[in-house]
Amino acid sequence: MLSEKGTVSQPVAAHMTQTANRRSPWIRIEAARTPAGDFNLARKIYHTAGLIIPLFLYFDVFGFLAPERPVFTREVCLVLLVAFIGLMFILDTLRFGNEQLNALFMRLLGPLLKQEESKRYNATLPYFLACTVLMLIFSDIVVVFACIYLMIGDPWAAYIGGYRGRVRFWNGKSLEGLLAFIVVGFLACFLFLLLHQSLAGSSAPFALLNAEGAVRLAVPLVILAGVTLAALAEFFSVIALRGLFDDNLVVPLAGALGILIAAWFTTEVQPNEIYFSASRLFAGL
Numbered sequence: 001m002l003s004e005k006g007t008v009s010q011p012v013a014a015h016m017t018q019t020a021n022r023r024s025p026w027i028r029i030e031a032a033r034t035p036a037g038d039f040n041l042a043r044k045i046y047h048t049a050g051l052i053i054p055l056f057l058y059f060d061v062f063g064f065l066a067p068e069r070p071v072f073t074r075e076v077c078l079v080l081l082v083a084f085i086g087l088m089f090i091l092d093t094l095r096f097g098n099e100q101l102n103a104l105f106m107r108l109l110g111p112l113l114k115q116e117e118s119k120r121y122n123a124t125l126p127y128f129l130a131c132t133v134l135m136l137i138f139s140d141i142v143v144v145f146a147c148i149y150l151m152i153g154d155p156w157a158a159y160i161g162g163y164r165g166r167v168r169f170w171n172g173k174s175l176e177g178l179l180a181f182i183v184v185g186f187l188a189c190f191l192f193l194l195l196h197q198s199l200a201g202s203s204a205p206f207a208l209l210n211a212e213g214a215v216r217l218a219v220p221l222v223i224l225a226g227v228t229l230a231a232l233a234e235f236f237s238v239i240a241l242r243g244l245f246d247d248n249l250v251v252p253l254a255g256a257l258g259i260l261i262a263a264w265f266t267t268e269v270q271p272n273e274i275y276f277s278a279s280r281l282f283a284g285l
Helices: 010-021 041-059 072-096 099-112 124-135 140-164 176-201 218-233 249-262
Strands: 027-029 166-170
Touching: 027 176, 041 099, 041 124, 041 140, 072 124, 124 140, 124 166, 140 176, 140 218, 140 249, 166 176, 166 218, 176 218, 218 249
Parallel strands: none
Antiparallel strands: 027 166
């Protein structure tokens, strides 16, 4: 209500002030801020280097060693993953009970880790667990997509959300970070799709163009569904079981699940483009 002079009356002004000062428990708008601590470039590079695992699988790096075994690279990757998971689990468990060993571990690998990983399992372990599950269930290219979601989308979400985020939610994460995850993760996967199309041709799983040269619109939509679910998994992620359960585990699995769910609603993406039959592993040995 305006007073005779055209200004806001005192009761209305008081109400507006109270409303402006009342902060929602779920979402708020604040000035962009500098995140606590420096941006750890070494860790981000190490994080992104995790793409080596799915790329080894996609490019069949070890296939030349056993050309008679079509899934030999997947078998080698799984064996190595299980071995490293076991070694890392043992090492981390031992250092938790030995301060000197833990101090040495953090001194050697500290630049690649978060400070809180001195008291919980390092984040590589849940990522290796995710890669193991993915390789047991999904096709080569779905494994790549799921890992791109985490390795490319997540660091960009952290950077944009940390330095540019203004619309923040109850858990401290930002709308800008969430959108950065989806946009950058999708673009990274789309670029990989273009590479995949040029290398594998129209007959390959998840080819963007069919044999007639027409665009398979369902393919980018399925990829978008995957990155959206992966972003939501990261947004709602928590750390449990002393770090064994965190976003490095749930984001890739959620991304692959998103691809699978979206594919149910289209006939353009076939099951053989998504699934891998675990019965093919170590067959005949």
